[in-house]
Amino acid sequence: MTSSNRNLKQEINEKLMDETLRGALNRFAAAYPIARAKAYENVDDIDALRNSVRDMKRDTVERIEEIADQFEAQVTARGGKVFRAKDGEALKQYLYNLCQEKGVKRIAKSKSMATEEIHLNHFLEEKGLYVKETDLGEWIISIAGHKPSHMVMPAIHLDRNQVAKYFSQELHKDVEPDIALMVQEARVTLRDEFLLADMGITGANFGIAENGAIGLVTNEGNARLVATLPPIQVVIIGYEKLIPTIKDAVPILSTLPRNATGQLMTSYMSMISGPAPALVKKDGQWVEQEKELYVILFDNGRLRAAKEDKLKQIYQCVRCASCLNVCPVYTLVGGHVYGHIYAGGIGAILTALLNGMNDFKQINEMCIGCRRCTEICPGKIDIPGLIEYLRAKTVEQEGLPFGVKAVFENVLANRKVFHNLLRLASIGQKPFTTGRLIRHLPLFFAGLAKDRSLPAVADTPFRDRVKMVTKQVKKPKKRIAFFSGCNIDFVFPEIGESVYKVLQDLNLEMVFPEAQSCCGKPVIGMGDLETARKIAKQNILAFEEAKADYIMFACPTCAETWHLAYVELFKDDPEWSKRIAKLAHSVREFTSFVASEYDKLGRLKKTVGGQKITYHDSCHMKRGLTIYTEPRKLLASAPGYEFVEMQDSDKCCGMAGAFGIKYAELSMPILKKKIDTIKECGADVIAVGCPACMMQIQGGLDKQAPNIKIKHVAEIIAEQIK
Structure with a gap:
C-alpha cells in the first residue's frame, strides 16, 4: 500500500x-x-x-x-x-x-x-x-x-x-x-x-x-x-x-x-x-x-546500499528485531501501520531501500529519535541517524513543502524575525494563559492541550534578563559563553538564571553572545541541511567573538547538535570544519561540568531526608551525550532532598520536538506512562536536565499529577546557593 x-x-x-x-x-x-x-x-x-x-x-x-x-x-x-x-x-x-x-x-x-x-x-x-x-x-x-x-x-x-x-x-x-x-x-x-x-x-x-x-x-x-x-x-x-x-x-x-x-x-x-x-x-x-x-x-x-557510506550500516542488522521491542511507538501501535513489511525505525530504512522513498516519507516521522534502538542493537546501527540521512536525501532531491521551507528560511534562519515573533507570541497567548501554562485552546487546536498543558512563552526572555543576573567575578578561573537555546531563552528563562548563579558561584566569568539563535536541530531533523548550515554559521560566528574557554549548555539537544551535528554539517567544507572543530572541543554540558567541579571541591556528599526527588533521563542526554551518573550525584547531594530512582527513568517522555505536536495521539500515551512511573516512585519533585523534556512532563503533571513539581537540575543546585 x-x-x-x-x-x-x-x-x-x-x-x-x-x-x-x-x-x-x-x-x-x-x-x-x-x-x-x-x-x-x-x-x-x-x-x-x-x-x-x-x-x-x-x-x-x-x-x-x-x-x-x-x-x-x-x-x-x-x-x-x-x-x-x-x-x-x-x-x-x-x-x-x-x-x-x-x-x-x-x-x-x-x-x-x-x-x-x-x-x-x-x-x-x-x-x-x-x-x-x-x-x-x-x-x-x-x-x-x-x-x-x-x-x-x-x-x-x-x-x-x-x-x-x-x-x-x-x-x-x-x-x-x-x-x-x-x-x-x-x-x-x-x-x-x-x-x-x-x-x-x-x-x-x-x-x-x-x-x-x-x-x-x-x-x-x-x-x-x-x-x-x-x-x-x-x-x-x-x-x-x-x-x-x-x-x-x-x-x-x-x-x-x-x-x-x-x-x-x-x-x-x-x-x-x-x-x-x-x-x-x-x-x-x-x-x-x-x-x-x-x-x-x-x-x-x-548492493546499492553497500556502496553508500551511511546506508551500508544496514549490513550490521542481524534481524533480531530488538529495535522494535524497545521502540516507544512500535510498542503502542504495532507493525502494520508502517505500511510495508518491515516495521519500526529499521523498517523505515529498509522500506526506503527496498520499496521506495514514497513510503519512507510518511512512516519515517514515526521515529521518535529516542535511540533506545541504537543502544540495544547488536550491530550498533545508528537507526535515527540513518533516518535523518534519508530525510536529507529526500529534501535534496525534492525540496521541502512550501510552508515548511518558508518558515525555515525566513524565520528560523533569521534570528531577529524569529525572536520578534516569539515576543509577539508572549502577548498573543494572554487570553489562553493561566500563570505560566496554557491549559485550554480553542477550535481545532483544542486537542493539543487536552491531556497536557502547554508552556507559555515567558514575558521577559532570558536575553533581556541576562544583564541583571551577570556578576563581575574577580580573577575568574575560566570564561564561559552560555548557549541558552530557544527553550531556555524564551520559555524557561529561570533555568538560565540558575545556570548563571551556579557557575558564577564557582568563580567563572559568564558571557551571553547576543547574536546566538536556535541551534538548528528542528531544521536538521527535517533534512534541510542547507538552512541548517546558515543557522550554524550564525552561531559559530557569535561564539567565536565571545573568545570563551568553554561553551556551556543546559539543553542536551543543543549540546549534541553543536558537538556532533555541526561537525557533520561542515565535514566537506575545510574552512568551517576547522572553525567548528575548535568550538566543538569546548562544548560542555551543565550537569556533567558542575558535578566534576563539585567533586573537586568535596561537595558531592549524599544527603538523607527531605522531599523525595527523582530524575528523568533525557534521550539526548543519556544516549546522545552518554551523561547519566552526574545529574544523580548532584541531586543526591542536594540538601533538603532525598534522591529516589524511578523505574524506566530513561524511557522517552514522548516530546521529541515536532513529533510531540504532530503526533499528539502517540505522544500522549508515552507521556502518560512516564507520569505513572513518576507517581509510582513516590517523588515530590521530578528533576530533568533537558528543557524540552521539562516542557512535556510539566504539561502532563499539570493535568495528571499537579501535586508533583518539576525542576531543572540547575534550579535544584541554585537553591542551595545563598
Missing part, C-alpha cells in the same frame, strides 16, 4: 483503540527487558560482543562482492546451484521457472522476511502452486490474511482467542483458546506438509562464504524439516546475511537469540552445507533420494 492511498493518522488511531493489540504489546514490552538482561547476565562485556558483530559486518560489506563470489563457489563445489536475483521480479520468475522444470506442485516454507518483502506466496499461488507456511506465527497470519507485524514474532498482534477463531475457521472445527492445545493442532495439521512437499523454501540467518553453509536459528524445528525432507531445497538469502567464516557466526549466535527472544540459544540451530539426502515416498515406501539445493542471493537494493 503506497503513501498516496493510506490515511496514516486513521490507522494509528485504530491501533490505539485496539485493546487486544495494546495489551499484547504492553505485556511483551514489560517482559522483554527483563528476559534480555537475564540472558546477558553471564556475558562479561556486552559492548565488546556488540563491537565484534559490528566490526565483522563492517569488514564484510567492504568486500561484499568478493564474499558473495566465495560463497557461490563453495555452494557450487558442494553440489548446490546459485542464482543472483537483482530484484523481486527476477527472483519470482526464476523460482517459478524452477518449479515448472522440476514439476513442483506443493511447497512448504519456513519463515523468511525476504519472501514477505516481495509477496512471494501470493505470486506462486496466482501461478497455481500450493504454498504452505510452516512457522507457527507465519501460518497463523497466513490463515488470518494478515502481514507480519514483527520480524521475529509475526503474529504478536493477536491473542489466543483470536488465534483460536482463525484455527476453527481453517480446520473446520471448534478449537479452544488453549495455547498448548492449539500448538498441538498446528503440529498435527502441518506434519503432512513436510512429507508431501515437492520443494522446501527457507530463509537463512547467515550464509558462510568459507564453506557455503547457511545457518538457521529457530525455536520450532520447522525450518530443519523444510530444509531436509522435501527433495528440493531453495534458500533465499539477502547479501547482508553473508559472513566470511564459520568463526564469524559466533558473535551472531551469541547476540541474536538473546536480543530476539531473551534466550541463550534457540531450540534449534542448523548448519546446512550442500544438499543432503532427502526422504521421498515411492510405492508406499520411504526411500532416500539425492537432494537438490538452490540458493538465491537476493539483491533488491542491497
Whole structure:
C-alpha cells in the first residue's frame, strides 16, 4: 500500500483503540527487558560482543562482492546451484521457472522476511502452486490474511482467542483458546506438509562464504524439516546475511537469540552445507533420494546500499528485531501501520531501500529519535541517524513543502524575525494563559492541550534578563559563553538564571553572545541541511567573538547538535570544519561540568531526608551525550532532598520536538506512562536536565499529577546557593 492511498493518522488511531493489540504489546514490552538482561547476565562485556558483530559486518560489506563470489563457489563445489536475483521480479520468475522444470506442485516454507518483502506466496499461488507456511506465527497470519507485524514474532498482534477463531475457521472445527492445545493442532495439521512437499523454501540467518553453509536459528524445528525432507531445497538469502567464516557466526549466535527472544540459544540451530539426502515416498515406501539445493542471493537494493557510506550500516542488522521491542511507538501501535513489511525505525530504512522513498516519507516521522534502538542493537546501527540521512536525501532531491521551507528560511534562519515573533507570541497567548501554562485552546487546536498543558512563552526572555543576573567575578578561573537555546531563552528563562548563579558561584566569568539563535536541530531533523548550515554559521560566528574557554549548555539537544551535528554539517567544507572543530572541543554540558567541579571541591556528599526527588533521563542526554551518573550525584547531594530512582527513568517522555505536536495521539500515551512511573516512585519533585523534556512532563503533571513539581537540575543546585 503506497503513501498516496493510506490515511496514516486513521490507522494509528485504530491501533490505539485496539485493546487486544495494546495489551499484547504492553505485556511483551514489560517482559522483554527483563528476559534480555537475564540472558546477558553471564556475558562479561556486552559492548565488546556488540563491537565484534559490528566490526565483522563492517569488514564484510567492504568486500561484499568478493564474499558473495566465495560463497557461490563453495555452494557450487558442494553440489548446490546459485542464482543472483537483482530484484523481486527476477527472483519470482526464476523460482517459478524452477518449479515448472522440476514439476513442483506443493511447497512448504519456513519463515523468511525476504519472501514477505516481495509477496512471494501470493505470486506462486496466482501461478497455481500450493504454498504452505510452516512457522507457527507465519501460518497463523497466513490463515488470518494478515502481514507480519514483527520480524521475529509475526503474529504478536493477536491473542489466543483470536488465534483460536482463525484455527476453527481453517480446520473446520471448534478449537479452544488453549495455547498448548492449539500448538498441538498446528503440529498435527502441518506434519503432512513436510512429507508431501515437492520443494522446501527457507530463509537463512547467515550464509558462510568459507564453506557455503547457511545457518538457521529457530525455536520450532520447522525450518530443519523444510530444509531436509522435501527433495528440493531453495534458500533465499539477502547479501547482508553473508559472513566470511564459520568463526564469524559466533558473535551472531551469541547476540541474536538473546536480543530476539531473551534466550541463550534457540531450540534449534542448523548448519546446512550442500544438499543432503532427502526422504521421498515411492510405492508406499520411504526411500532416500539425492537432494537438490538452490540458493538465491537476493539483491533488491542491497548492493546499492553497500556502496553508500551511511546506508551500508544496514549490513550490521542481524534481524533480531530488538529495535522494535524497545521502540516507544512500535510498542503502542504495532507493525502494520508502517505500511510495508518491515516495521519500526529499521523498517523505515529498509522500506526506503527496498520499496521506495514514497513510503519512507510518511512512516519515517514515526521515529521518535529516542535511540533506545541504537543502544540495544547488536550491530550498533545508528537507526535515527540513518533516518535523518534519508530525510536529507529526500529534501535534496525534492525540496521541502512550501510552508515548511518558508518558515525555515525566513524565520528560523533569521534570528531577529524569529525572536520578534516569539515576543509577539508572549502577548498573543494572554487570553489562553493561566500563570505560566496554557491549559485550554480553542477550535481545532483544542486537542493539543487536552491531556497536557502547554508552556507559555515567558514575558521577559532570558536575553533581556541576562544583564541583571551577570556578576563581575574577580580573577575568574575560566570564561564561559552560555548557549541558552530557544527553550531556555524564551520559555524557561529561570533555568538560565540558575545556570548563571551556579557557575558564577564557582568563580567563572559568564558571557551571553547576543547574536546566538536556535541551534538548528528542528531544521536538521527535517533534512534541510542547507538552512541548517546558515543557522550554524550564525552561531559559530557569535561564539567565536565571545573568545570563551568553554561553551556551556543546559539543553542536551543543543549540546549534541553543536558537538556532533555541526561537525557533520561542515565535514566537506575545510574552512568551517576547522572553525567548528575548535568550538566543538569546548562544548560542555551543565550537569556533567558542575558535578566534576563539585567533586573537586568535596561537595558531592549524599544527603538523607527531605522531599523525595527523582530524575528523568533525557534521550539526548543519556544516549546522545552518554551523561547519566552526574545529574544523580548532584541531586543526591542536594540538601533538603532525598534522591529516589524511578523505574524506566530513561524511557522517552514522548516530546521529541515536532513529533510531540504532530503526533499528539502517540505522544500522549508515552507521556502518560512516564507520569505513572513518576507517581509510582513516590517523588515530590521530578528533576530533568533537558528543557524540552521539562516542557512535556510539566504539561502532563499539570493535568495528571499537579501535586508533583518539576525542576531543572540547575534550579535544584541554585537553591542551595545563598
